[in-house]
Amino acid sequence: MPLILGCCLAALVTVTALYTLALYGTAETAAMGAVAATLAVAVTVGVMNGSVRDAAGFGTLAAGGAASVWSLGRSHRRRRAGRAALAAYRAASATVPRFAATTERDRLAAELHDVAAHRLTGIAVASAAALRLADPAMAAEATAHAAEAGRLAVAELDRLARVDRRGETTLADIDALVDGRPGVGYRRTAVSAPPKTAALAFRVVRESLTNAMRYATGAAVRVLVEEDAGRLTVTVTDEGGPAAVEGLGAGTGLASLGGAVRAVGGTLEAGPDGDGWTVRAALPLPSQTMNPARPRRTASWRGAAALDWALVVLAVALPAGLGLLATEVPQPFTAPAPGASLLVLLVLHALPLRGRRLAPKVSLAVAQGTLLVWLACDASGLTAPHSAQLVLECWWVELTLLYTVGAYGSRGWPAPLAVAGLGAFPLVSGMTGPPLAVWATLSLGLAVPTGLAWAAGLLVGGRRRRRSRAAALDRDRLDRRVAEAARAERSRIAAGLRRTAGARARAVVEAAESGRLDLVLAEARAGLTALRELLDELRGGSDPADDTPPPVVAGIAALAARRGAVVEHEGRRRPLPATVEVAAYRLAEVLLADGGTVTVTYLDDGLALSGPGEARRVRAMADAAGGTVTETKDGVRVWLPEVFPA
Template identity: 40%
Template sequence: MERIRHWLLPVLLTALQLAYWPGRALREDDPAVGAVQSAAALAAAAALTAGLAVRRRRPVAAALTVEAVLLACLPLPQDATLVHALGVLIALYSVAVRCPGRTVAVVGPVLALCEAGRSVLVLDSGTEAAGEAVVNCVLFLTVVGLGRSRRRWLAGRRSAARELARAESERARAALTERERLARELHDVSAHHLTSVVVTADAALRLGDRKPELTAQALEFAADTGRETTAALHRLVALMRTSAADEESPLGERVAELSAGFARLGLRPGVHVAPEAAPLTGPTAEAAFAIVREALTNALRYAPGSTVRIHVLSKAADGTVDVTVEDDGAAGGVPGGVPAARQRLGGGRGTVGMRERATALGGTFTAGPRTDGAGWAVHAHLPGATRAQRQRAVGHRALRGLDLSDGAVALAVATLPVFAVVVEEPTAAALACGPAVAHALPLLWRRRAPWAVLCAVLATAWLAPLGLAFGLLSPDVALCLATAGAVAECVAVYAVGAFAGPARGTWPVMAVAAAGLCLSFLALAVADGMTQLEEDGGVGLLLFLNVIVGAAFLPPMAAFWGLGAAVRSRRERVRAWEDHALTATVWSAVAEAHEERRRIAVELRGQVLRHADAVVARAEAGDLSGVAAEARAGLAAMRELLAALREVTAPGDTEAARAATTERKTSPQGALT
């Protein structure tokens, strides 16, 4: 299909040219067409077709090839390249779409100079050659403007596709990342505890006859370790209760809710979220929240009962976020707690995860003991505005957002009236440049302020009547400016339909533009002296002509508005689909991460916590064999859950994880080995 798209237009263009010449001449038995000329025409058609076929991959080479073919066809009759001349415009359009602006600025003038040289060699009159050169320049500028607009559209689609691909990648990694994080937590919090209970109980059972005191110590150790394991698992389950919807909430609300949850677990957090940072959402806010959550988890594990200060600041200028979490060290006495050395069983993965989140956004992260007292401090600096956004902020406000396509369209529209004046009255060309440029200049901002541009274009349309009224312009020059300048109104109407808003709110522009043009032409007629026909009903005639001219202007204005509205509708459909796909992907990532937490929390409550509670109960009852059996069963359930998390190879495949867990539960090989 792609190859067909490359060759279809060049083949069609060549077929039309060959059917016109030499096909028509051969059918009419034109003696001027010989075998040599026919062969040359076929060779030129083949070369031009091959050149245009590579316009998407090598646009500059295609444009130069087409121009070289046209120059080589100069000895042939003028009809031999009549249709082929369109190939230059097609190739230039491809250059404008697929090449940088600097390349377009070089290739465009080169093609224009070559075309001007062809005009001088083909045409007999210098005036005709100059006129054709001006027409070619206008056509080239128009094509360049259309091509740059298409390039901007394609760049936006590629950017949206990259954003969607990034979101898809994040979605694919969301559940996997959550599984890895939770697996580390489960291993650090519980696996060591339950393993030590099994080892201690087995040793006491083997040596109980020779060292009876080991039994009492093992029972006490099992009770303490079981309580610690139960408390740690309850804390982990509480952290996994965050709903999927909460992850789309503002940063300030989420941090406040998180700190309240940790306060119920024994910490004493103090939260300060700056007003600029409170409403933040998106990747930066998500990273800041994750760092706060991980820092509080570490404080709860290593310094239970401590006071924790959380500061989240943001700079409105660039959107950066600074996160600081400090604790004052482990509490001296925590009811039901364990010694500090026992609290520090983590593997240091939490700090690594926080650093990875910060560096993934281009930020910085530091963690270590506080220099101003006891405790631990975590600080992260997360950038907000991207480099592209900062670059867009550079430059004058009025020139922001303009590119080559805007200038090309405005210059082409300004050239048309000047060309019309050159044809009609060459000596007045310099005088016509001012009104023509002033009339087309507002089109530079047609995307940003289409209604204001339309009003400015309609207002500057009165420059021709005013110039005629004050004797600065002749009637012929003023009429040329007004007639050819109507293209500016058409472009402005298209801009209103394409950029001003929904069609239901912009349709009056057709009547507004038609009425504005009628009034300007009426003023031109008045300045030309038509009001002297009062004895023949001149005023009534003018009103009648106004209605007729307005009715004549209305269909083309409706056509341009309809084209703009159709383009806007298509653009909105494409962007709506992109936004929907991106939102769905992001929400899917949030939901999958939440599903992992929910599923693992259910498994913990249903299996591991039950065995951990049973370990405490057996220890308090003095049943050392039961302690060993329950600890072994809890450790087996924990290992089953960890194995299910690690065996899922497809990121985000929560169903596979659930199936793996179920299979291990029902399999006789699911016991501890």
């Protein structure tokens, strides 16, 4: 009796330890614990009993039990992580629209400075020069330029208030920009660049030319755009000169531009160069030869497949272990050849459990086909006599597959009847009476559990689909709120533009059309002042609460900006499940802790994040989300499956 109590206590302690390890540890750590427990059972039985067969039997049963405990702990770990992520997402859902409004405000502020200020500065510089020289021809030219540039400024201000984002920019846009500036020396050797890089290079050239007009009137300006060592280099140099008109600049252009350049991993240098001024930007280009380490993009036994693999182990270990320990007929493993044949059949019968979620009906058909082969082998003597009776010990495999057909497949009502009928065949030989009547009776009896398993799958599958539809509706509502918040912010800024800079730009056009160059200069300067005040209001009017990034993929860029780091996005952006969004944000928090560059890549089967850091710091977080971690020479690369393990 004390021995039995001691064994029970040891088993309880072992099960608790394995479950705790699977709940709080990574998949590898928990798996090693399960293997260690299995070996400990086998060795203990072998030492105490001295029988290799008993040691193998108890060890096999222990392997099945350990796999079950491991999968239950892993499932609890994934559900807990999923619930925590979903709770964080729902708690932050109210901040996502505010964050979208802040992002839209910052975007419009940058475009206002780059576009409207550029036009109005050109008008003011040309008008001031013509008035100072009192040259009628130059005054006429400046008036015509003011009318044309003023109309463009009005159109661009209207576009900013109406359109979410501009089209893709190419390096040819820089050609067109410089062509409108006679006297600017220009050379471009770079052939092409990605749209984001080309747009940033365009901003560098435009801001530099605007500053040259303001502070070095009439000076020679040279623009060079070239590709060098995997970077697009933009250099703008002027030879210096007098300022055209005092007080035109807002004083934030280069600072804002520098932030945008650093955000993509580039550098911006600006400073005196002899008597003039030089601006040089180096923007990274995607490498044509670099082949970064691909993340392991298969959750395998880490994700939802962990339970399926555990079921496979249990489906083999339970009948095999009981067969090894059997002392009465049938004794399926008494001879090597029949025992090996039976073991192969057990494995083939269990393997469909691994693919049950992907192909429920096919998995059930394969398991049933294996059962038919098993019956044929039993009848022909390829396995030990009456070994087919072991079907009862692993018939739960069929019930599990029937449940999956209901949950993931379709309303295939014949499946429960077919499984019941085939499962009755091995039992007929042990019964008395007409075989057909016995088979029919047994089939009807087995149809009860098969029907219940299939019905349970239908209920659970229906509930899961309803939850998925509800989550999709919630996401759709949130997306509409985000779009509405951005639209409302854009409308608010548009109203301010029409009252201030827009009104001044229209006044410039009216003054130019009436030939009043002095009024053109006054209105252009007033427009720049109004624009500067509006930009100050936009940049300084953010509520700190609105600037807190929500725990979603869209918030990673703001998080990086706060920490002086860089985030790059690759692939086509698309909505992701809430749990994946939160998991990606939490991982980015760790990867961005030390600065550097983090790349977020949208894959066809999930999301990948790569950046500096140690694998041990992110392995547990990725593991809880069913993802994988791959070490690279520059850090780590994490893959998160789009279907969060449930």
